[in-house]
Amino acid sequence: MRQIHLTLAAVVMATLPLHAQEAESDGGFSLMEEGAKLFFRGIMEEMEPTLDDLQGFADEMQPALRSFVDEMGPALAELLGKIDDLSAYHPPEMLPNGDIVLRRKIPLEPSEELPDGEIEL
Template identity: 35%
Template sequence: PLTLPNRAPAAHMRGMSTNATFRPGAGLIALALALPLSLAAVPLSAQDTAERPPNADIAEGAELLSEGFKKLFHGLMGELEPAGDAAEQGWNDLVDWLGDLSAYEAPERLPNGDILIRRKEPVAPGTDL
């Protein structure tokens, strides 16, 4: 996990904690986990009754469909994990490049839609960024 330094300007603007933890891809992974679990609960509720539906072919098809969805989302989880790792590395690189976020003013939006984040103290000319 990535912990933002204290005094992150964006965190103060939204009234969030300044020690927020960011996990890239966590939302996608949570979605990938939640969907198969919710689909897995459907057959359990169907098994509560002792009787099978009048058409056994439909019941068998529904079971196969449920199993297929489980396999599909299990595969998606495996594919999303490397993307989350890459996003985390990119975020870490950005935070390293920016340095201490308390050195920046709060973001401001220009009339044309651009967002500026100014440094509190200007960088000396000739400094390699």
């Protein structure tokens, strides 16, 4: 949250004219400077409640996301270990019965014959 305020403050400071003496003597630049300050101050005030809500939501979601990663991380790593290269597979297909199939672009040769014409799943 503080980083956002510091970033906005840095943007406001970057938009200010570097030649302060010339700006005051000219008259037009000081009004532009004040307008920019008021504009950015207004934006910060309008965004502050939303950013606070977003921070609260992130704080609420953090334990659930950590739990998901702790529980699903090993299973996803195991699955990725079984799939060599995703480019070797066609996009997933959903069969009429609801099964999802990942077909290889180049099928593997069977390593050994199973008895009675059985198919290894």
